[in-house]
Amino acid sequence: MSTPFTIRYLQTAEADLEAIFDYILVDNPPAAVSMLEKFDHAISRLAVNPEIGAIPKDDRLRKLGYRVLVVGDYLVFYVVKSRKRTVQIRRIVHGAKRHSLLL
Numbered sequence: 001m002s003t004p005f006t007i008r009y010l011q012t013a014e015a016d017l018e019a020i021f022d023y024i025l026v027d028n029p030p031a032a033v034s035m036l037e038k039f040d041h042a043i044s045r046l047a048v049n050p051e052i053g054a055i056p057k058d059d060r061l062r063k064l065g066y067r068v069l070v071v072g073d074y075l076v077f078y079v080v081k082s083r084k085r086t087v088q089i090r091r092i093v094h095g096a097k098r099h100s101l102l103l
Helices: 011-027 029-047 059-063
Strands: 006-009 066-071 074-081 086-094
Touching: 006 011, 006 029, 011 029, 011 086, 029 066, 029 074, 029 086
Parallel strands: 006 086
Antiparallel strands: 066 074, 074 086
16 A cells, blocks of 8 residues: 555645634534534545545646545645645635636
8 A cells, every 4th residue: 555645735725724614613613613524534535545536627727737625515626746745735615606716
């Protein structure tokens, strides 16, 4: 079995997670914690299988090497850096947003 990839959150993705948590926390604290656990579970799977996310339909994102992992109503945008065995989590946005403008 090969060595797992390292998961690295860029600052923008960390800020996204914090904003999502804070938004849900206002109305439903247990749901906010549950959502973070869902993100953690889904994203941690990328360490052993970084290719599980879909290749985006957006030409620009595809050319930049992005992949998308769906977690509930949210989209986790990431890039696999094979030589460094790293998965960079770049953005986490609600699926209803025009994500191509955010990246």
